[in-house]
Amino acid sequence: MGSLDGKVAIVTGAARGVGRGEAMLLASEGAAVVVNDLGSERDGQGQQGGPAEEVVKEITSLGGTAIANYDDVADWIGGQRLIEQAIETFGRLDVLVCNAGILRDRVIFNLGEDDWDAVMRVHLKGHFVPVRFATAYWRKRAKESGEAAGGRIILTSSTSGLYGNPGQSNYGAAKSGIAGMSIIVAREMARYGVTCNAICPRARTRMTEEVFGAPADGAFDVYHPDNVAPWVAYLAGDEAADISGQTFLLYGGTVELLQPWVSVNKVTTDGRWSVDELAKARIELFAGRSTDPPPVPKVEFRIEQPAARS
Numbered sequence: 001m002g003s004l005d006g007k008v009a010i011v012t013g014a015a016r017g018v019g020r021g022e023a024m025l026l027a028s029e030g031a032a033v034v035v036n037d038l039g040s041e042r043d044g045q046g047q048q049g050g051p052a053e054e055v056v057k058e059i060t061s062l063g064g065t066a067i068a069n070y071d072d073v074a075d076w077i078g079g080q081r082l083i084e085q086a087i088e089t090f091g092r093l094d095v096l097v098c099n100a101g102i103l104r105d106r107v108i109f110n111l112g113e114d115d116w117d118a119v120m121r122v123h124l125k126g127h128f129v130p131v132r133f134a135t136a137y138w139r140k141r142a143k144e145s146g147e148a149a150g151g152r153i154i155l156t157s158s159t160s161g162l163y164g165n166p167g168q169s170n171y172g173a174a175k176s177g178i179a180g181m182s183i184i185v186a187r188e189m190a191r192y193g194v195t196c197n198a199i200c201p202r203a204r205t206r207m208t209e210e211v212f213g214a215p216a217d218g219a220f221d222v223y224h225p226d227n228v229a230p231w232v233a234y235l236a237g238d239e240a241a242d243i244s245g246q247t248f249l250l251y252g253g254t255v256e257l258l259q260p261w262v263s264v265n266k267v268t269t270d271g272r273w274s275v276d277e278l279a280k281a282r283i284e285l286f287a288g289r290s291t292d293p294p295p296v297p298k299v300e301f302r303i304e305q306p307a308a309r310s
């Protein structure tokens, strides 16, 4: 008996890296899985469907159930077709893992319009479109049955956005947006019995191959991408019905619960401040705290800042 027996799941960008591990584990836990991947290069260019088919073959050779989907998740029609394919093939949809992503790292003053647009499109719109059509389906299912739809959404954010990694203002902005979106979707879908959470993986994939060194011989590979999948599979199951609007950092054997923006201090006056008054009040506002950008908590790796291009 798997924890996801009878469930139907979609994993986007599931041909490689973190998404592949998620698709494999969801399938081994009993879910029928739609393995989505348009097969692009790391920077989003090109399209080659083969890798998704390979993951489907691996899953079925192990006795699992899976089909491939090659749609671009950021395409309005493609994202809709992906949701429909799951429902038409397997009769229902229970779990949506949005994972597809690309990288176009540049320091802000070298970042091109195309680098900005491509990253925003694949990450932000590529999360929005499948979530849009999956939530419409679950809302309809809940209204027709009069019961909780029980849908599970897992979005993929990154500490690059939440902590602020230099060289990734496009990627970080999109990933912060995804974390924020997960809380809003969680609030909107609570009444239909649908949860939405976000994860921040840390894993050695083609996206981060220059960040993490090779694992030590014989030692547990902390940055193996498959380490991310178990918490995702747990969030996808019935037992996690009460976990929603949360963000988790996942690597190795660690599941870390992250806290969203919190207020740490404030200054108030009756009516509106003058600029002169605020020049004095800032001392009370910061109250001994640093006015520099916030430090990155518990950094275990850092993506090197791309060299400035002249």
Ligand SMILES: NC(=O)c1ccc[n+]([C@@H]2O[C@H](COP(=O)([O-])OP(=O)(O)OC[C@H]3O[C@@H](n4cnc5c(N)ncnc54)[C@H](O)[C@@H]3O)[C@@H](O)[C@H]2O)c1
Pocket (backbone or CB within 6 Å): 012, 013, 014, 015, 016, 017, 018, 019, 036, 037, 038, 039, 040, 041, 042, 044, 071, 072, 073, 074, 099, 100, 101, 102, 122, 126, 156, 157, 158, 159, 200, 201, 202, 203, 204, 205, 206, 207, 208, 225
């Ligand atoms: N690897 C890490 O340490 C790390 C850290 C933080 C966040 N993430 C996030 O985790 C997710 C997976 O990253 P990864 O490291 O496994 O990268 P990866 O490049 O190995 O996998 C990403 C997959 O997404 C697919 N893809 C890209 N654009 C797509 C589109 N429009 N439609 C469908 N599929 C598309 C690619 O073909 C690729 O197979 C990404 O969202 C990434 O931003 C990864």
